[in-house]
Amino acid sequence: MxxxxxxxxxxxxxxxxxxxxxxxxxxxxxxxxxxxxxxxxxxxxxxxxxxxxxxxxxxxxxxxxxxxxxxxxxxxxxxxxxxxxxxxxxxxxxxxxxxxxxxxxxxxxxxxxxxxxxxxxADPVWVRRRCAGVRRRIEGGLRVLDAGAPLADQVLAWVFPTSVLAVWPLVAGLADPTVRRRYVRASEVLAGHGFGGRYPELLATLDGGGVDAGRVRAHLAGLAVVFDEVARLPRDGFAFGADLGAAGRAVVFDGGAELVAAGRHREAMFWVVVTYARCLSVVSAVAPEREGVARPGLEAVLADLGVASAADRRRRADAVLASLPVWQSVMDAVARRAVAGWG
CATH class of the missing domain: 3.30.460.10 (Beta Polymerase, domain 2)
Incomplete structure (x- = not known):
């Protein structure tokens, strides 16, 4: 359509x-x-x-x-x-x-x-203010990871602020932020402003350097089993509940398969880990006796991303926080070029 x-x-x-x-x-x-x-x-x-x-x-x-x-x-x-x-x-x-x-x-x-x-x-004053808000969101999220929270909560609290690093180029580049495809869009914007060589470093903040396509396909297959189990559970109390039902299935699996087919399997892992964690959140809350359905798959995903433990996630988060001054200089340059070319 x-x-x-x-x-x-x-x-x-x-x-x-x-x-x-x-x-x-x-x-x-x-x-x-x-x-x-x-x-x-x-x-x-x-x-x-x-x-x-x-x-x-x-x-x-x-x-x-x-x-x-x-x-x-x-x-x-x-x-x-x-x-x-x-x-x-x-x-x-x-x-x-x-x-x-x-x-x-x-x-x-x-x-x-x-x-x-x-x-x-495109006024530089407002562009800088929006970019500052993105950086605050990254810093605010990654500084307060709770190692004592349930696993699903830990993962979501780590992966979303981590992924906001991929939103930063979009905001600096005056592009429209998106959710599931934010890494793909970040690569396009960085390349469009002469910083394509920095994208592998950005993507590695998510997956530590690479998960091969075969593993991503395997994770999608395992997630499909979990997803269908969760789709049969009550999800009304969850803000993302509708995303785990029939209407959201194509987004996760057809969208994920499209990324893999396009050679963007590493980028596909973002929504895989998000969806796995959300599935575990639902199962843990409404059918805790079925937690074994979702937890092993999520743990396998985390292992492939190099963040299997809370300590691993803390180290990855600290590395992102330490890199923000360098990323700030990149985003400032992207913003200058985008403003200069606006309209």
Whole structure:
């Protein structure tokens, strides 16, 4: 399906939702489709992300298929979005507003933010502020790893801030951050600004230097068994619960297979380890007697990544923290080049 047709389905869903739920006061596209042309193709393993804006917190709707389109619906409050300057300084929100991503905006508040962000998105002051926010997220996450937490929590607390290092080039390069494919996008942005030679070092912060394609395929096969087991368990209390159901299966496995086939098997390990850890979180909480289904596979993944123990993860995290001043100089250069070439 083309992006334009997929967006039209999402717009129709939002309009219907707003008719029956007056607490939804606005909506906009987010994620990987932002900035894509209407004639681009949406792969079966990609979703269309939509943010619903409310005055008060709401429950994440989650991932589901609607009229042939995989939608990922989340909610955010006006307070979380903030005003135009708040958005301009946010590496999370600013990319959503730099293009016309607004779906519904009865009050005009989103449009006002969008006009300000579109005008100032490439201002070096705001680019530096967004990049500083990315660095703080890495530092804040990796400094506080809890070796006494359950294994799944330990892994997620390590892998996500580690992976934000791959988001940094996207923010510096004025590109749209993404989640599952963030390493692939980081390699493209670094190469586009003359720093492609630095990418292997960045990728090694995740996997320590390499996991071969055969092992990645084996991990995907093992994860499929675990995933299908977890899909049969109650997952309503988990923010990522919908990602572990039928709607999310293509994202994990078809998307993972596509990366492996493209020679990006090392990058595929990011979502493999995330999904394994999430599966273990669910099993440990709702069916602890079945923990043996998920834990061995996750432990094998961690071993291949070189972070089998809490001490290993601490050492890897400390290495990333120690490297941040060097990465800062790289990102500053990327940002200068991106700003110079903007527009």
């Amino acid at each position: 083309r992006v334009g047709a997929a967006r039209a389905v999402a717009v129709g869903w939002v309009r219907e939702r707003m008719r029956v739920d007056p607490s939804v006061e606005g909506a906009l596209f987010s994620g990987s489709t932002v900035g894509l042309p209407d004639d681009a193709v949406v792969p079966p393993w990609s979703d269309v992300d939509v943010l619903l804006v409310r005055d008060s917190p709401g429950v994440k709707v989650g991932k589901f298929v609607h009229r042939g389109v995989l939608l990922e619906i989340s909610t955010v409050t006006w307070a979380e979005v903030g005003g135009p300057d708040d958005v301009l300084g946010s590496w999370v929100f600013a990319p959503m507003f730099r293009t016309d991503s607004v779906i519904a905006d009865p009050s005009g508040r989103l449009a006002a933010v969008r006009r300000r962000v579109a005008a100032g998105f």
